[in-house]
Amino acid sequence: MKMYLSNLFTNPDMQEKYLDIFTSSFLPLVKGALYYTIPLTLITFAIGIVLAVITALMRLSNVKFFRGVARAYVSIIRGTPLLVQLFIIFFGLPSLGVTISPFYSAIIGFSLNMGAYNSEIIRAAILSIPKGQWEASESIGMTTAQALKRVILPQATRVSIPPLSNSFISLIKDTSLASTITYTEMFRKSQEIAAQNYEFLLVYSEAALIYWMICVALSFVQDRVENRMERYVAK
């Protein structure tokens, strides 16, 4: 470690070499993020939200069967490791004759995960809307579906933005697990680069830096969205 650091600070040749590796890896890593990590995140988050809303509504429904199915789904997904789920989908299902590409395996695995976790966020957000809002909607003649769509969900959305942002940020980082099922997103790209030049510390740190930059940018977007949603809330 001493060697590494002293080289880094004093040896101009080494400095140039590190800088070289850093700059030459930067573009492939950013490409990995732009072409693979970010699309995978966006697609799975979108599918996950749809699944989550459906699951949340099932859990809140009067029909026992729906409640049971939703509860079982959430329990199984939350009770087992994401990595194990990905392995079952990608390495396990072929034994049943179902072979799914790394990309679609990742989409399925992450979407199921997002759906389960986010359904709890959305359920809590719906429950946090005062009963009077339902009553006011019904009193002007709305059906339950209309009340949900026009009154409850718009307000629940505002409540759920902070926790959903949290889960979005977790998802971005969790997509690195897709590397284990041979999907070449940013982290797998960094593994490939490091395997060639043996500069593990440098290359992995670089990958970490890019993840961090994406998350910082997202936090900024989150603040903007939250501010916009707060416009109708008394300060």
Added chain:
Amino acid sequence: MIKVNQLNKYFGDLHVLKDIDMNVNRGEVVVVIGPSGSGKTTLLRSLNILETPESGEITIGERSLDFSRPQKKKQLVEFRKQTGMVFQNHNLFPHLTAVQNVMEGPVTVQKTPKTEAKKKAADILNKVGLGDKLDVYPHQLSGGQQQRVGIARALATGVEVILFDEPTSALDPELVADVLDVMKELAEEGMTMVVVTHEMKFAEEVADRVIFMDQGTIVEEGTPDEVFHSTKEPRTQQFLQRIGQ
């Protein structure tokens, strides 16, 4: 207009409405008074099916509901459309502006085109004295203004009956008058109104009939003069004394 027949409602073991019979004629203003826990709010909420009674029958306009039989959700929704409700805490939609609150019923439920609904909503808000607050969110309004938007929202769907659940109880005293004035005006225009309130002065001035409820029953009813000045029942007398009437 409204006919209530042998209505019973329980909350668990608590019998909150006991064989209630009540009639409200078209254009009549009926004020329901009584101590807290007397069942007056529950009765009002039952008229809008925000509470589902266990037995009895309610007829409003052309439609009847018999609560001893299971009700289809769709029937309840249709039944509800005949009445508007004004809540104690207004229950305005906080994510919508004043005019959007008022338009919401016509647009979503009655499928009125937006421009038409907006124009009509603006007219109604104008009528309740809020013509300059159309694009303001509820939290930017005073309690009295919020409640007047609530009244406008209830009016917007063109209902023939409006139910008021203690519309001024949550308001600062100086804001009460504005809301009562709007209600008075509605009464003069011939709107059928059932009002649960503690505003005895309003009851005396505006009501055609006053109903006194206690412990889930209608104890006494009559013109304001009869109920307030030639009170028959001791329980009514006691109540009126306690509130200083």
